[in-house]
Amino acid sequence: MIRELRECFPAADFVYQPTKDAVPTLWVRREILIDVLHCLRTLPRSYVMLYDLSAVDERHRAHRDGLPDADFTVFYHLLSIERNGDVRIKVALDNDDLRLPSAVSIWPNANWYEREIWDLFGIEFDGHPHLVRIMLPRTWVGHPLRKDYPARATEFDPFMLDAAKQDLEQESLRFQPEEWGMQRHSDDADFMFLNLGPNHPSAHGAFRIVLQLDGEEILDCVPDIGYHHRGAEKMGERQSWHSYIPYTDRIDYLGGVMNNLPYVLAVEKLAGIEVPDRVKTIRVMLAELFRVSSHLLFLGTYVQDVGGMTPIFFMFTDRMKAFDVIEAITGGRMHPAWFRIGGVAHDLPKGWEKLVREFVDWMPRRLDEYEKAAFRNGILRARTIGVAKYNTADALAWGVTGAGLRATGLDYDLRKRRPYSGYENFDFEVPLAANGDAYDRAMVRLEEIRQSLRIIRQCLEHMPAGPYKADHPLTCPPPKERTLKDIETLITHFLAVSWGPVMPAGEASQMIEATKGINSYYLTSDGGTMSYRTRIRVPSFAHLQQIPSVIRGSMIPDLIAYLASIDFVMADVDR
Numbered sequence: 001m002i003r004e005l006r007e008c009f010p011a012a013d014f015v016y017q018p019t020k021d022a023v024p025t026l027w028v029r030r031e032i033l034i035d036v037l038h039c040l041r042t043l044p045r046s047y048v049m050l051y052d053l054s055a056v057d058e059r060h061r062a063h064r065d066g067l068p069d070a071d072f073t074v075f076y077h078l079l080s081i082e083r084n085g086d087v088r089i090k091v092a093l094d095n096d097d098l099r100l101p102s103a104v105s106i107w108p109n110a111n112w113y114e115r116e117i118w119d120l121f122g123i124e125f126d127g128h129p130h131l132v133r134i135m136l137p138r139t140w141v142g143h144p145l146r147k148d149y150p151a152r153a154t155e156f157d158p159f160m161l162d163a164a165k166q167d168l169e170q171e172s173l174r175f176q177p178e179e180w181g182m183q184r185h186s187d188d189a190d191f192m193f194l195n196l197g198p199n200h201p202s203a204h205g206a207f208r209i210v211l212q213l214d215g216e217e218i219l220d221c222v223p224d225i226g227y228h229h230r231g232a233e234k235m236g237e238r239q240s241w242h243s244y245i246p247y248t249d250r251i252d253y254l255g256g257v258m259n260n261l262p263y264v265l266a267v268e269k270l271a272g273i274e275v276p277d278r279v280k281t282i283r284v285m286l287a288e289l290f291r292v293s294s295h296l297l298f299l300g301t302y303v304q305d306v307g308g309m310t311p312i313f314f315m316f317t318d319r320m321k322a323f324d325v326i327e328a329i330t331g332g333r334m335h336p337a338w339f340r341i342g343g344v345a346h347d348l349p350k351g352w353e354k355l356v357r358e359f360v361d362w363m364p365r366r367l368d369e370y371e372k373a374a375f376r377n378g379i380l381r382a383r384t385i386g387v388a389k390y391n392t393a394d395a396l397a398w399g400v401t402g403a404g405l406r407a408t409g410l411d412y413d414l415r416k417r418r419p420y421s422g423y424e425n426f427d428f429e430v431p432l433a434a435n436g437d438a439y440d441r442a443m444v445r446l447e448e449i450r451q452s453l454r455i456i457r458q459c460l461e462h463m464p465a466g467p468y469k470a471d472h473p474l475t476c477p478p479p480k481e482r483t484l485k486d487i488e489t490l491i492t493h494f495l496a497v498s499w500g501p502v503m504p505a506g507e508a509s510q511m512i513e514a515t516k517g518i519n520s521y522y523l524t525s526d527g528g529t530m531s532y533r534t535r536i537r538v539p540s541f542a543h544l545q546q547i548p549s550v551i552r553g554s555m556i557p558d559l560i561a562y563l564a565s566i567d568f569v570m571a572d573v574d575r
Contacts, residue, residue: 008039020269020508025088034101047078048396052537053113055121057147063505071095102127109399112545120145135226138172151238175210202560205570216555228574236534240500242476246337252572255515256290260339262510266521269508271474277464279343280422285459288452293322294515295445298567303374305564306383311374325355342475347468360457384439388562399542402517403444408436414513428454438565474501500529540568
């Protein structure tokens with residue numbers, strides 16, 4: 001890839017940056033940024049997806065040896081399906097000139113990412129179609145992910161909301177169609193603008209979509225997110241590497257330990273920790289149990305959204321059975337925060353095999369019943385087949401991953417294409433569909449449950465022996481039995497839990513095939529006990545941005561079916 005770029009730009013002075021994750025990382029000058037991105041997008045076996053786009057405030061960072069001078073850095077993480085590889089392009093910016101050209105003309109999904117950078121860092125993008133805040137209210141002052149912005153509530157003045165300020169906040173929420181290039185009427189009709197949400201049951205959380213309607217036909221729409229924004233990335237700068245793990249559970253709050261996995265794998269890359277085989281298998285088993293529980297909730301609410309009522313009660317009952325197994329192993333149900341740096345919290349308890357076997361024996365017959373009762377139902381099929389269709393090219397252009405991408409026919413599952421945590425040792429299939437509609441997205445997830453049960457059964461039958469934590473000084477916390485035997489381990493335990501382990505300076509990212517698509521953490525360590533920058537790339541953010549391009553020309557009931565088929569969580573979107 002670097003050779004191909006140098007052929008396109010023979011006089012360019014690229015700076016190569018080594019990272020702990022082995023993703024090729026190049027710094028380029030702002031003047032040639034768009035040309036470089038366009039070249040990568042149009043190469044043979046091109047980087048077809050803008051996987052992630054964000055920024056870093058470099059002003060307090062001490063360990064930047066060999067890197068270009070920068071007050072701020074903007075990075076573009078690009079993904080190539082044909083190469084099954086990534087590239088990271090970085091641009092250095094001075095605090096007095098925080099501007100870049102927009103990449104929306106190359107990848108349409110750059111729109112929201114650039115708005116997010118403007119909102120949280122104050123970096124402007126020339127040529128952006130509508131550069132306004134996306135996570136925070138229009139009235140917000142400041143850019144929270146800058147290092148000089150306070151991180152704790154105690155650092156702010158007491159919050160006051162008088163009547164005048166409340167009126168101002170309410171007025172800022174008023175939708176102005178002209179801002180978004182929409183007309184209020186045509187030559188022969190007046191258009192209606194309808195707020196769907198932010199408290200509509202079909203929105204699956206605090207999510208607002210403003211619809212431009214001609215009768216019941218959707219001419220255009222504007223998704224409005226940010227109602228759940230909690231500053232999870234900012235929190236990463238004020239929590240130790242160890243104590244941040246419970247925060248990850250609350251990103252996709254239906255994914256449980258699936259959220260822990262990319263974080264601890266990225267930290268382990270920074271630390272150089274290789275975990276035992278038993279740890280890998282335990283992690284896979286728990287992650288797949290959460291995939292099953294998340295997909296069961298999706299299927300139940302999906303059927304409910306398109307008019308069915310009974311299946312959700314049965315699916316919630318089976319989801320409780322999954323949680324019974326999870327609770328017996330981890331001690332928690334939805335948010336066990338059970339994975340640890342270098343291992344898991346404790347070893348598997350006595351009797352875990354019986355519980356897991358009962359569950360994997362129970363579920364397949366239930367899935368057959370769900371398919372017969374719900375997914376062969378004529379009303380459900382009429383409401384979803386052919387609805388909200390998109391093809392593989394559109395999915396890649398908008399950054400769609402997971403079941404939404406595989407429903408278009410593209411066989412791309414990280415557990416197969418880039419195995420992690422020992423997935424290469426498991427025998428399972430990648431469910432695919434062909435039409436890319438609301439029905440196919442649900443059927444792919446139904447079959448994914450069956451494949452997850454296959455993986456869990458293999459974990460049950462081939463669980464390796466050995467320790468549940470790595471024998472490494474940065475494993476946190478060290479095994480309890482060790483702390484009772486030697487003073488060095490006890491001291492390490494005390495320091496790691498009270499201050500946090502000290503991670504070597506560097507950068508590392510880790511992608512996983514999460515419940516709703518590809519999720520990743522990109523961590524920057526400055527050689528301290530906390531992350532210098534925690535970037536969380538979530539699948540649902542990209543999936544919601546795609547909504548207008550898919551739903552234009554459809555009816556309102558089609559939008560409800562489309563939203564149901566996406567399988568998103570607003571805490572995942574907003575972070």
